Amino acid sequence: MSSCEILPFSATLPDTVIFDLDGTLVDSAPDLTGALNATLATLSLAPIPEDEVRHMVGQGVRKLLERGLEAHARPMNSAGLDALSAVFVDYYAAHVADHSRPFPGVVATLRWLSARGVKLGVCTNKPEALARQLIAALDLGQFIPPLAILGGDSLTVKKPDGRHIIATVEALGGDLDRTVMVGDSAADSNAGRDAGIPVILVSFGYTPIPARELDPEAVIDHFNELPATLTRVLDRHRARA
Numbered sequence: 001m002s003s004c005e006i007l008p009f010s011a012t013l014p015d016t017v018i019f020d021l022d023g024t025l026v027d028s029a030p031d032l033t034g035a036l037n038a039t040l041a042t043l044s045l046a047p048i049p050e051d052e053v054r055h056m057v058g059q060g061v062r063k064l065l066e067r068g069l070e071a072h073a074r075p076m077n078s079a080g081l082d083a084l085s086a087v088f089v090d091y092y093a094a095h096v097a098d099h100s101r102p103f104p105g106v107v108a109t110l111r112w113l114s115a116r117g118v119k120l121g122v123c124t125n126k127p128e129a130l131a132r133q134l135i136a137a138l139d140l141g142q143f144i145p146p147l148a149i150l151g152g153d154s155l156t157v158k159k160p161d162g163r164h165i166i167a168t169v170e171a172l173g174g175d176l177d178r179t180v181m182v183g184d185s186a187a188d189s190n191a192g193r194d195a196g197i198p199v200i201l202v203s204f205g206y207t208p209i210p211a212r213e214l215d216p217e218a219v220i221d222h223f224n225e226l227p228a229t230l231t232r233v234l235d236r237h238r239a240r241a
């Protein structure tokens with residue numbers, strides 16, 4: 001891929017780009033499915049196919065477990081969910097990158113942006129330790145410093161609250177007025193809106209609602225569209241401000 005071929009030489013790039021992780025940078029559904037099913041098996045519940053689990057991801061571990069239990073009509077109280085979360089996290093931490101891989105074009109695009117001085121961060125509802133572990137295992141840490149990886153448990157708020165994104169930008173020393181959020185779900189588009197920054201959604205992520213219906217500034221079908229799309233949405237956003 002050559003992202004530079006599709007971007008005019010004079011184009012303005014953002015100061016900072018904040019990425020969602022699951023369903024945006026990384027196709028993590030296979031290992032999340034494995035961990036969910038291993039956890040359900042401790043309750044003698046049948047596995048849920050990956051196609052269904054994909055649409056349950058995006059609001060953190062607890063929500064994923066709640067949705068998995070709902071699929072079996074097995075509601076659970078808060079203490080039970082705490083215990084089950086610990087089982088899930090233990091299993092997932094041991095299998096975080098067995099089958100999970102960056103989506104096509106991600107590595108080349110992060111390299112391209114990083115080489116041009118664009119600051120890159122990750123704002124995910126995944127627990128911070130697991131997010132850091134996954135990013136390191138897939139060798140994405142060369143583009144995203146650990147301090148700029150904020151998880152669902154890093155603050156007292158998380159996406160769709162815009163403060164989760166703002167804190168990630170602050171960790172990078174970035175300029176919020178020249179920041180773009182890239183995600184895959186309603187949590188991402190709502191958090192971006194709450195933070196007052198433009199949002200680009202990928203069309204290949206995990207949202208049960210199609211990305212184009214979530215009212216983002218733009219939708220991309222492949223990461224090689226990202227550089228030109230970043231410039232376009234940033235210019236449009238600044239013209240309106």
Ligand SMILES: O=C(O)COP(=O)(O)O
Pocket residue numbers: 020021022023057058059060061064123124125126127
């Ligand atoms: O629900 C999750 O674990 C993750 O989420 P993300 O899409 O915010 O990275």
Ligand SMILES: [Mg+2]
Pocket residue numbers: 020021022023024057058183184185205206
């Ligand atoms: Mg996501």
